[in-house]
Amino acid sequence: MSVLAAALLGLTGAAPAQAAPDQTRAARNPVIFVHGYNADPGVWGSLRADFTASGYTDAELFSWGYDTDQSVNETLAGQFGAYVDEVRTRTGASQVDIVAHSFGSLVTRWYIKHGGGEDAVDDWVSLAGPNHGTSTAWACALWSQACRDMTPGSYVQDGLAEDDETPGSVSYATFWSNCDEVINPDSSVPLAGATNVAAGCLEHNDFLGDDAVSKGVRDFVR
Numbered sequence: 001m002s003v004l005a006a007a008l009l010g011l012t013g014a015a016p017a018q019a020a021p022d023q024t025r026a027a028r029n030p031v032i033f034v035h036g037y038n039a040d041p042g043v044w045g046s047l048r049a050d051f052t053a054s055g056y057t058d059a060e061l062f063s064w065g066y067d068t069d070q071s072v073n074e075t076l077a078g079q080f081g082a083y084v085d086e087v088r089t090r091t092g093a094s095q096v097d098i099v100a101h102s103f104g105s106l107v108t109r110w111y112i113k114h115g116g117g118e119d120a121v122d123d124w125v126s127l128a129g130p131n132h133g134t135s136t137a138w139a140c141a142l143w144s145q146a147c148r149d150m151t152p153g154s155y156v157q158d159g160l161a162e163d164d165e166t167p168g169s170v171s172y173a174t175f176w177s178n179c180d181e182v183i184n185p186d187s188s189v190p191l192a193g194a195t196n197v198a199a200g201c202l203e204h205n206d207f208l209g210d211d212a213v214s215k216g217v218r219d220f221v222r
Contacts, residue, residue: 029097029122030087031056031221033063034080036102036128037146041065046209047099047217054218062087068103072149072156077110084111084120095122097221101208102182103146105129105174109160118168123221126174127207131165132188133157136181152188166193173220175213177202195220 031051033044041063048061064083070076087096098121100108105126111117112124130137133152140147149156166172176189179201183189190196199213207213 028056028060029095029221030060030062030091030093031097031099032084032087033061034098034100034104034108035063035065035068036100036104037068037150039068044208047214050214051218060091066107068146069144071145072106072110073114073159076107077115080107080111081115081117081120084117088120095120097121097123097125099125099127099217099221100129101127102129102204103150105131106149106156106160110156112170113160113167118170121170123171124173125217125220126172126189126191126194127213127217128176128180128183128189128202128204129174130183130188131174131191132161134182134188135184164193165191171195171220173197173217175199175207175216177204177207180204 033048035041035044044063048063051061052058064080066076066079084096088094098108106129108124109126109131112121130150133154134150135152137147137150141151148154151157172191172194173196174189174191174194175197176183176186177199178186180186180189180203182204197216199207199210199216202210202213
């Protein structure tokens, strides 16, 4: 694996066991974790464990896996929307909360803004998301559609930036670092209208295991 691919790697975890709708959980939204570029479900481990320790059950935590070389707007946002509908059906919940890392931020934002997801999402959290593009993505843009989508000025970036960056009644939060080796510039992460949290000096994948970030995320979705 190249240094760039390793840096862009987003960590994920295994999907929970299936569960029938449980109306006793209606007051708390199920949480969907969405990994970043060049990853698959397998290791959202630390953050999922923290959610479990704070009272969530496996039946309330979901991890979405997807082909990260596909197009955000043409393919992935629609697939994610279908997954959100599936989670809502399984749990009986009217809305979900989303925690996205890196490239997953773009996929989930496009679903909310252009895919009809405003009413289905309550809270949205971006960890180190290239929300206004990252120049690092030029290194893999030649062969990867996802990397092209992450480059500054791409069609996806323009579509997400137009008009309101944080549309609807969704509550938005971002966590960013001034030591992130993947997101360049650092100012790409914060969004107008969101709760933007400076996480200190963290490298790109450290967001997924940092205690302070974990607490901030859990406090926000609660």
